[in-house]
Amino acid sequence: MENREIILEVKNLSRHFKLGMKKVVKAVDDISFSIYKGETFGLVGESGSGKSTTGRTIIKLYKPTSGEVYMNGGRIDGKISREDNAYVNKNIQMIFQDPMACLNPRMKVEDIIAEGLDIHKMTTSEKQRRDKVVEMLELVGLDEQHLERYPHEFSGGQRQRIGIARAMAVEPKLIIADEPISALDVSIQAQVINLMNDLKEHKDLTYLFIAHDLSMVKYISDRIAVMYKGKIVELATSEDLFKNPLHPYTKSLLSAIPLPDPITERKRKRFSYDASVHNYDVETPEIVEIIPNHFVYASPSEIEKYKTEIK
């Protein structure tokens, strides 16, 4: 895995929000990770863990308080040249949670999807523009007859497809999907997930998949990072994370996933996470690669303890 190409690298990224004069919320607090080309990187955590802020800071919706973001080796946070900025805008796209809120209700589907094409001047004629839009619509399972319609004429699942088509139109390399399916019905969720997986294969995409639904994240991701209060507490391949959860927060999170299986549900034992088990006044915790490709946020003595737990 080490020799795989890194598409996005986040180094010591922090994003703090000021609340009034003295209070500071450390929404993202000194996190680092890399995303390899062609993988799906899952970012999970509960509300307030900073997972969405991370995604938004990467795509430059927020300015980082400190830290760096690199794409294909070039730095993309802060002030960058106009060309670099255009490159980032084109190559990182985002899919949002609420497909109604992210589509302009007064624009036709054709214009919504073509907006990125226009900005990046990717088409030269009206015909080429329309062909590209139709191609995108067909890619996500819609067709030509939808061109002239407005967002309110579509169902939730269809709107999410339009959101995906818009993101795909400029042929990005990385897509940040922030809870793309949590507003959809169960039967529609599977359609959208299958679509995202197909696109990834055919269009050579990389995903940063932000979600709270652990069984879905496990299904779609190659690697998963677990966030808690602005920190990444554990990062591993999805297989490894579910087999060998080390951090007590990860354990509690995994023990709470509801499964459609009454037999296991009856036997379920939940762990609750109590942050006071860590004694971080004495020892300073840091993120450590405990076994290859498995990182955990812990103090030296905890590392020793975790090492004995690995199966």
Next chain:
Amino acid sequence: MKDKILEVKDLEVSFRTYAGDVQAVRGSTFDLYEGETLAIVGESGSGKSVTVKAIMGLLATNGYYKNGSIMFEGNEITEMKERDMHSIRGNKIAMIFQDPMTSLDPTMTVGKQLTETIKLHHDVTKKEAHDRAVNLIELVEIPEPASRMKQYPHQFSGGMRQRIVIAMALACEPRILIADEPTTALDVTIQAQIIELMNDLKEKLGVAVIFITHDLGVVANVADRVAVMYAGRIVEIGTSNEIFYNPYHPYTWGLMTSMPDLETEGKLLAIPGTPPNLLHPPVGDAFALRSEYAMEIDFEEAPPLFKISETHYAATWLLHEYAPKVTPPAIIVKRKERFSEVSE
């Protein structure tokens, strides 16, 4: 079998709109027994929320009971006057909603809201109401109940707020508690705590619960019996084991295969298409258009509920004696293998 406390029969509810009548519930029949939890599962627009709102007598002004009956303690709810409903709603049948913030008054302390509820339904002194409220907060496992009484809803976290709402619903010791997606707005770990609390309270108080959700994982945890709704009808109803390990309706199969569990690999078997528009519901089986198992008759006539066991019914023509034998998706076959394991 325990006593029936609620009987819903052939219930039909429609809403008048400018475009015509939307037939939100098109004939659902089920019973609720004392002390059990019945989960109603379905997608948005399947009529699950409308069904329980009909039971509470809380239909929007353009909604009306088209047909059928709802019997509760000898009362026909569909024919009751609003004034008479006051003695039932909140008192004998209570309800919890999805978003705890919208069901609490942000300008009133939690204690005031609780005591007010108690005083409205019972003839008690201020002191008695206060004591009862403290007990209720203790019942839903919130630490330091006496000092929490003086706080406002915004001073509580989402999970704690939902606990307060549960306490309010239980204030009058209802016989039926209706929970409409009570954990959907909460984080997984908090969701697990609330579900645990609700299971405990059900045991302790013996209240019957109707639990509405779209999350089959939650259903597996809470339900004694499960009703699956699609396009305004109950398409399958049975005990939790029967629905999860021996489902018969293709829609139930679809729900289970489209959701990954922790072992799922390969493509998800999604249900194609979208639910039908209930302004013009399709003739026959509403699911036929999305089902690969659909037969000609599915487009002509709606299937009745076929009996599979004393407790298990499904509305699909596949159960008719002339229907061809079909093999369900592999995941369902695997589930069915486990059915003998649980039925022993």
